[in-house]
Amino acid sequence: MTRISVKVDGTTYEDEVEPRLLLVHYLRDRLGLTGTPVGCDTSNCGACTVDLDGESVKSCSVLAVQADGCAVTTVQGLSTDGEWTGLQRAFHERHALQCGYCTPGMLMAARDLLKENPRPTADEVRHALEGNLCRCTGYQNIVRAVLAAASDEEVRA
Amino acid sequence: MIPPAFDYVRPRTVEEAVRALADGGEDAKVLAGGQSLLPLMRLRMAFPQLLVDTGRIPGLRGSRMEGDTLVVGAMTTHHDVLRDALVRRHAGLLAAATATVADPAVRHRGTLGGSLAHADPAADLPAVVLALEGELVAVGPRGRRAIPARDFFTDYLETALAPDELLVEVRLPSTDGWGFHYEKFQRVAQAYAIVGVAALVRRDNGSIAEARVGLTNMGSTPLRAPTAEEALAGAGDAAAVKRAAGEAAEGTRPSRDTSASPEYRAHLARVLTGRAVLAAAGMG
Numbered sequence: 079m080t081r082i083s084v085k086v087d088g089t090t091y092e093d094e095v096e097p098r099l100l101l102v103h104y105l106r107d108r109l110g111l112t113g114t115p116v117g118c119d120t121s122n123c124g125a126c127t128v129d130l131d132g133e134s135v136k137s138c139s140v141l142a143v144q145a146d147g148c149a150v151t152t153v154q155g156l157s158t159d160g161e162w163t164g165l166q167r168a169f170h171e172r173h174a175l176q177c178g179y180c181t182p183g184m185l186m187a188a189r190d191l192l193k194e195n196p197r198p199t200a201d202e203v204r205h206a207l208e209g210n211l212c213r214c215t216g217y218q219n220i221v222r223a224v225l226a227a228a229s230d231e232e233v234r235a
Numbered sequence: 236m237i238p239p240a241f242d243y244v245r246p247r248t249v250e251e252a253v254r255a256l257a258d259g260g261e262d263a264k265v266l267a268g269g270q271s272l273l274p275l276m277r278l279r280m281a282f283p284q285l286l287v288d289t290g291r292i293p294g295l296r297g298s299r300m301e302g303d304t305l306v307v308g309a310m311t312t313h314h315d316v317l318r319d320a321l322v323r324r325h326a327g328l329l330a331a332a333t334a335t336v337a338d339p340a341v342r343h344r345g346t347l348g349g350s351l352a353h354a355d356p357a358a359d360l361p362a363v364v365l366a367l368e369g370e371l372v373a374v375g376p377r378g379r380r381a382i383p384a385r386d387f388f389t390d391y392l393e394t395a396l397a398p399d400e401l402l403v404e405v406r407l408p409s410t411d412g413w414g415f416h417y418e419k420f421q422r423v424a425q426a427y428a429i430v431g432v433a434a435l436v437r438r439d440n441g442s443i444a445e446a447r448v449g450l451t452n453m454g455s456t457p458l459r460a461p462t463a464e465e466a467l468a469g470a471g472d473a474a475a476v477k478r479a480a481g482e483a484a485e486g487t488r489p490s491r492d493t494s495a496s497p498e499y500r501a502h503l504a505r506v507l508t509g510r511a512v513l514a515a516a517g518m519g
Contacts, residue, residue, distance in 0.1 A: 098237060100238075103237075121274045135340050135344055139270055140344065144266075190339065
């Protein structure tokens with residue numbers, strides 16, 4: 079067992095973990111933060127995307143021990159006092175989901191894009207989301223929502 | 236899927252890492268960004284007993300110039316490679332190919348050194364470093380040594396690195412002023428290349444003075460296309476480039492898998508070499 083200290087959505091947790099514990103399982107099974115789903119389990123789908131020290135990562139491809147000393151933001155840490163971010167509101171308003179399973183990963187990947195490129199083109203949005211699969215194939219509204227969030231200063235993520 | 240159990244250490248220096256690797260023997264494995272290794276372990280296709288996490292060793296990230304040679308730290312992430320001003324100027328081909336690796340989240344974790352040491356012939360960067368005629372610097376219990384890229388990739392997922400050696404940096408002679416292009420053919424976004432071609436071109440008076448062609452996924456290791464390179468020297472127009480590109484699959488033995496037959500891969504190598512060289516030469 080290895081001792082880790084990880085800040086998740088603003089709260090610091092100290093835990094003993096097996097080195098083989100994946101970050102996504104740590105978040106879900108240990109901390110109960112089930113907002114981050116396991117999608118494909120093969121690093122392809124991006125549903126489990128979280129922010130690790132300011133960068134989007136697939137939490138199924140990171141060990142919990144690798145997050146020791148780091149700050150993690152999950153989809154559950156985006157809102158403040160129940161108030162959605164502009165990006166979340168844009169997803170809601172543009173109906174950027176069908177079954178919703180990919181939504182947490184889409185939000186985290188889109189948030190990462192908008193931090194680096196606040197005014198992306200539709201093509202740039204599609205490239206930035208290439209590691210996130212929507213099995214309902216609801217990409218049109220997802221791209222529209224990201225563009226809407228980017229174009230509106232008020233709703234910007 | 237849960238990986239098999241293993242021990243984990245996170246050394247603070249290269250020396251500590253090398254000692255841990257030496258102690259662990261054949262059952263120890265370096266964990267760089269983990270974007271190839273961890274999925275393989277989850278699929279139970281790799282069973283290391285010890286992971287040596289080199290991700291936080293200071294000094295293994297970033298780039299610097301030593302004379303005309305660009306030196307990139309092995310733990311530099313793909314994301315950082317893409318944004319590195321020295322890389323873009325002196326090894327533009329590396330930046331161009333890195334932009335096609337996987338997706339943004341994977342590029343945040345995956346590292347240049349990790350990709351090279353993993354030596355997947357379908358990965359993009361091995362053929363690029365081969366075309367750039369780079370050197371890979373390893374540190375082990377017997378000291379430090381530089382391995383030319385042409386000697387580094389020995390077989391499918393096999394390299395010249397000893398189990399107790401750590402890849403610390405990649406040295407790339409500057410190709411500032413050369414034209415470059417990486418042409419990748421993939422089934423869907425984010426997939427591995429069915430075939431990829433890395434092209435570097437030095438032009439003189441409108442003609443190609445010198446061309447280098449690196450091939451991704453045309454054999455068990457990344458390859459150069461020497462017959463095509465020779466034929467490209469002196470090519471002055473698109474027709475001559477396409478003729479020379481017809482030699483790109485000479486001497487290769489590409490594999491057969493669910494995506495492509497060897498014959499189809501050879502066809503792709505010829506077509507993509509034509510496209511890559513034309514783009515690199517600004518003739519496209």
